[in-house]
Amino acid sequence: MLRDKIIKGVAALRQINAEDVTRKVKQLLIKANCEIGEDVLKALNDFKAKEPSDTGVNVLDQIIENNIIAKQEQVAICQDTGMAVVFVEFGQEVHIINGSFEDAVNEGVRQAYIDGYLRKSVVKDPIFDRSNTKDNTPAVIHTRIVEGDKLKISVTAKGFGSENMSSVKLFAPAAGLEGAKKYVLDVVSNAGPNSCPPMVVGVGIGGTFETACLIAKKALLRKIGEHNPDPNYARLEEELLNEVNKLGIGPAGLGGRTTALAVNVEFYPTHIASMPVAVNLCCHAARHAEGEL
């Protein structure tokens, strides 16, 4: 009977309370904003040891000290606590109860930004009403449905000093590897001091117009030191990092060899007629946190 089937179907789902989603998002956003990842800290120290510029070393010292203070005192690493971008891998056997999933995420953002003393930086409308929403909502939410009965939530507090210097271009396939590389270098070069170097450079290649941007942003969530599992792209990451660090921009743009801590490239199949390339820049305050329900 249909009734039995429905009951059976529901029983196979794992129920997650909307409130638990809120609590998780709140906790992750406060953590991301106050505690830089160990991977970023390690990269800052490693690059500092190789940095030839005195000013560069001084800037890296300030960045490291700032990260330590922020974690100890649980205050924001940067005053631009960003727009909350939330990536969700939504297990297809999960059933959210007692509320809507998106509302639950936004409630988590609201509570994090109010209770965590984070800056509210979101305006209602980009052109006609730039008034502050006063609780940093709405978040930008990217949900992907995957197998399983878990919810994997990754949050990032995306600052706009670096977001504003990001760029996307749809190349003809003839541009090839060299065209893609030159474009990444041009975007980083043009950003210079504005995106608070040393940066993390997220590159998305392929797909459609919006896929390239989305996977570029996703690339920013990767831990520093992890590479694309595809050896071609892993090599490209290394080559790009090497070349970006020859641009001379350096920490805070005041000269040196530490312009980027990592270049992370993600790719997706694309159309015979195109080679989309998106470059999403992130500052040294590469703030993200991951959790699971």
Added chain:
Amino acid sequence: MANIKIQLPLDEKTAVSLKAGDTVLMSGIIYTGRDAAHKRLYECIQKGETLPVDLKDQLIYYVGPTPAKPGYAVGSAGPTSSYRMDPYTPALLDLGMRGMIGKGKRGSEVIEAMKRNKAVYFAAVGGVAALISKSIKKCEMVCYEDLGPEAIQRYYVEDFPAVVVIDTQGNNAYEIETAKYREI
């Protein structure tokens, strides 16, 4: 690397002595202001009204801090990107403002106005907001309170760390210093 200690407000003589690339520790008063406050100041000037704050020899710090936690004088308070204030800056410099603290590049009209008025552009390190806030000892609301984190406030700072990016002659540390390390 020696830090040069400077007292604010910044007089012309001291301003002229600073060179692109110098690292400084500033003590005294700075005013905060970013996009929305600049727009209002600019509109005030265009209407021929007196500004709510006398900018003679003063520095404006481009910052929109986080809310202060209980027991703190200010929240995290690092610099924001300066170029967004470029359209409004020459008019403020022509009124006697002695300089700006922010991060990132400036347009040529700002640099010309700086040379004309002997002003200095300093950068604080972007993203070290918790560290910088330690040098801000006290803050007072000046005007535009309705703008929230964008209101104009008066900060009393001690040993506020910054770098001279563009000096009164228009020399630019971003260009000079990066050229030294550029290999491609």
